[in-house]
């Protein structure tokens with residue numbers, strides 16, 4: 001999976017990304033809506049190995065986002081298959097984690113828009129979902145900006161988060177392949 005946008009390249013993870021992405025996953029502000037929150041460098045390495053296996057097996061995945069101007073790693077974004085843990089699954093999910101210094105510059109929207117276009121025209125998918133904890137305002141706003149829609153009937157608890165934790169209630173957003181992409 002290799003996608004170019006005006007400012008970014010989405011590409012498979014490389015060994016040189018691990019240290020930079022481990023720093024992103026060790027930032028409490030970035031990981032504020034994750035449970036468990038912070039990842040150790042070994043956990044980031046293992047996460048990226050999982051992403052690579054997914055990419056090899058399915059032909060799409062959660063990949064590195066690199067800035068074309070200087071080769072900086074902005075973060076990770078991409079498509080992953082979900083299992084039965086998400087109601088109505090299996091689905092293909094779009095997700096993102098960008099380094100804090102890169103927020104609010106339109107990078108996530110640029111990368112995610114290109115990723116959705118790839119999902120429709122190259123992968124031929126009919127629907128992509130996104131989900132996050134209900135209190136993750138930035139991610140919810142990004143999904144809405146991408147044209148994704150949520151229905152309260154799809155709300156679900158993330159059963160891996162303890163009852164009473166504010167991160168447990170989750171919302172699910174969907175977007176269907178637009179007619180012009182067929």
Ligand SMILES: CC(C)(COP(=O)(O)OP(=O)(O)OC[C@H]1O[C@@H](n2cnc3c(N)ncnc32)[C@H](O)[C@@H]1OP(=O)(O)O)[C@@H](O)C(=O)NCCC(=O)NCCS
Nearest residue numbers: 096097098103104105106107108109132138139141142145
């Ligand atoms: C969510 C995230 C990827 C957004 O990245 P970003 O590059 O800052 O987003 P963009 O600059 O492309 O913004 C696109 C839209 O998202 C929304 N948005 C982004 N950050 C926001 C914030 N802090 N508050 C409210 N809306 C926000 C806005 O609608 C924005 O459009 P606008 O700028 O025209 O208003 C980034 O905040 C992030 O990595 N967060 C931590 C990881 C995370 O929580 N991932 C999801 C876990 S399920």
